[in-house]
Amino acid sequence: MSTSESNYSIKYFLLLMQSVLNYTPAPKAEGKVNWQFLYEFSIKHSLSVMLYYAIEKLNEEDKPQGEFMPYLKQMHQEQIVADLNLTFECERMTALLSERGIRCLPVKGIVTKADYPVAYLRTMTDVDVLCDAENRLEVEEIFLQNGYEKESVTNKDTAYRKEEILHFEMHTSLLSSESPAFDYFSKVWDRVSYKENSSIAQMSLEDIYIFMLEHLANHVLYGGAGIRMYMDVYVFLQKHQSELDKEYINKILKDISLLSFEKQTHRICENWFSGKEEPDVTSADYWFIINSTTFGRAKMSFLSDSLRNSKDSTAAKNGVRRIFKKLFPTVSWMKLRYRSVEKAPLLYPVFVPVHWFERLFIRRDVNTSNLSNYFVSAESDEAKALREIYVSLGLNERI
Numbered sequence: 001m002s003t004s005e006s007n008y009s010i011k012y013f014l015l016l017m018q019s020v021l022n023y024t025p026a027p028k029a030e031g032k033v034n035w036q037f038l039y040e041f042s043i044k045h046s047l048s049v050m051l052y053y054a055i056e057k058l059n060e061e062d063k064p065q066g067e068f069m070p071y072l073k074q075m076h077q078e079q080i081v082a083d084l085n086l087t088f089e090c091e092r093m094t095a096l097l098s099e100r101g102i103r104c105l106p107v108k109g110i111v112t113k114a115d116y117p118v119a120y121l122r123t124m125t126d127v128d129v130l131c132d133a134e135n136r137l138e139v140e141e142i143f144l145q146n147g148y149e150k151e152s153v154t155n156k157d158t159a160y161r162k163e164e165i166l167h168f169e170m171h172t173s174l175l176s177s178e179s180p181a182f183d184y185f186s187k188v189w190d191r192v193s194y195k196e197n198s199s200i201a202q203m204s205l206e207d208i209y210i211f212m213l214e215h216l217a218n219h220v221l222y223g224g225a226g227i228r229m230y231m232d233v234y235v236f237l238q239k240h241q242s243e244l245d246k247e248y249i250n251k252i253l254k255d256i257s258l259l260s261f262e263k264q265t266h267r268i269c270e271n272w273f274s275g276k277e278e279p280d281v282t283s284a285d286y287w288f289i290i291n292s293t294t295f296g297r298a299k300m301s302f303l304s305d306s307l308r309n310s311k312d313s314t315a316a317k318n319g320v321r322r323i324f325k326k327l328f329p330t331v332s333w334m335k336l337r338y339r340s341v342e343k344a345p346l347l348y349p350v351f352v353p354v355h356w357f358e359r360l361f362i363r364r365d366v367n368t369s370n371l372s373n374y375f376v377s378a379e380s381d382e383a384k385a386l387r388e389i390y391v392s393l394g395l396n397e398r399i
Contacts (some may be wrong), residue, residue: 001034007281009034010290013041014272014279017227021118021235021273026057035064039072045226046294050121052076082165083120086110089166090127092199096142097131103199105130105192106110107174108215111208115235122232126159126167130188133172143168153336174211181256197334205240210252212236217261219283221304221390221398224296226289227272234269260394284385285392298370303386305398306378319375328352 008031019026042051052072055063090110097104102334106129113122131139140158141151148160148168156173175187203211212233219225253259267290268286272279279285292300306318313321329352335342338351359366376383390399 001037005032005034006037008032009037010034010041010281013038014227014281015275017047017050017231018273018275020054020059020121021051021231021238022275023117024275026054026062028059033064035066036068039066039068044293045121046228047231048072048075049079049123053118053121054129060092080118081121083113083124086124086127086167086224087119090129090181093143093146093168094129095198096146097139097201099131100138100142101199102131102135102138102142103189103194103201103255105188105201105203107171107203107211111203112212112232117240122228122235126169128169130171130174132189136170136172139170139263143170153333155333155336156159158336175214177219179214179256181210181258184252184256185211185214205243206245206249206252209236209244210249210256210258213253213258213262213265214256216265217258217395219296219399220393222296223298223304224288224292224300226292226294228294229288230265230268231273231362233265234273236351237266237269257284257397258394260397261395264392264394266318285389288386288393300386301372302370302373303375303380303383304399305381306376307374307381307390313377315375315377315380318334318377322374327356328353329385 003101012027012029012031014144015027017393018024038051039048042048052075055069055072063391071315087110090106094104094106106127108128109122109124110127113124116122132267136158140395143160144150146162151159151161151167153159155174157169157171160168160170173180173182174188188207189201191204192202193323194201202299213335216229216233219229250259253262264285268289268345271277271286271369281290291297302322304319306313329337331345332339334348334351335356337355338347341347341351354360387399
């Protein structure tokens with residue numbers, strides 16, 4: 001496929017997205033569209049369901065007839081079921097937490113989807129909920145009692161799964177302590193409101209928007225973010241912009257170094273989704289997003305790490321540092337993973353081999369295919385190009 005054909009296909013994809021977001025007729029293609037490419041592209045950006053919805057708006061003679069259409073239709077049908085199940089289960093599990101007096105705050109996709117023209121178009125693979133850190137073990141008990149298995153644990157969240165589609169990430173912190181917005185969102189409980197007679201909380205519109213930008217900025221900085229995350233910003237503003245306290249938002253965004261990022265995010269959203277101008281799919285910063293897939297790429301995360309944390313280190317030193325960090329998880333993480341280490345931190349050296357035995361022979365989730373990406377420095381041409389993209393995206397204060 002030629003570059004011009006792929007560029008036009010992506011432009012047409014964005015025009016189809018516009019038709020859904022803005023409730024306008026689906027446009028007829030004026031050039032050659034590679035539908036197989038768009039099918040694969042939509043999957044990479046978690047927008048396949050939306051692509052099918054847009055195709056259904058086309059005149060019958062303009063609809064594609066490729067072999068992918070039955071798969072696209074099946075994804076659409078499965079997403080309707082998945083959305084209903086996740087929505088119902090979120091209501092059920094948060095109600096159970098509330099009954100135990102545990103305050104909980106649903107965030108991210110489960111909240112954002114309400115702003116889309118049809119809620120299920122905003123696909124989710126999990127439900128994110130914030131609870132207090134001191135209730136972590138009680139939350140775990142409730143999930144295990146309700147048929148969930150603990151899937152993974154990090155310093156700020158624990159993942160639970162039941163069956164194929166019921167997946168929760170229960171957070172004890174919304175952000176890493178490294179984030180400039182960590183202090184602001186560590187006090188989020190002071191600004192929430194609660195559903196009547198419950199401990200189920202909801203953020204203010206201002207905090208939803210600020211967190212959306214912070215979450216997007218983190219993804220961009222730590223590996224990339226695709227089209228859908230920018231789309232989330234667009235649909236939120238389309239629905240709520242007139243309700244926001246802009247002066248307050250500006251103050252907070254300035255404090256957390258995201259004012260320029262917000263401006264550049266608006267530029268991208270306006271270009272791609274408003275329908276007022278021709279979508280740009282070739283400029284470096286736009287192409288970075290297009291090429292990122294939904295949540296970025298591993299290689300970009302290593303380049304970004306070099307820019308943020310190891311500007312003066314060679315590729316060899318960076319590689320050794322990253323491998324060492326991978327081999328020996330932090331004590332704080334091991335405490336969360338193993339109750340024995342939590343009770344007796346001196347057992348950490350004993351449980352490191354246990355951790356790797358589980359990964360290698362039980363979970364079998366060790367991937368060495370990206371090992372070469374560990375060995376990059378901030379002085380490489382790719383890292384320098386990435387720095388220029390970050391500046392263009394308004395993140396120069398964050399690197």
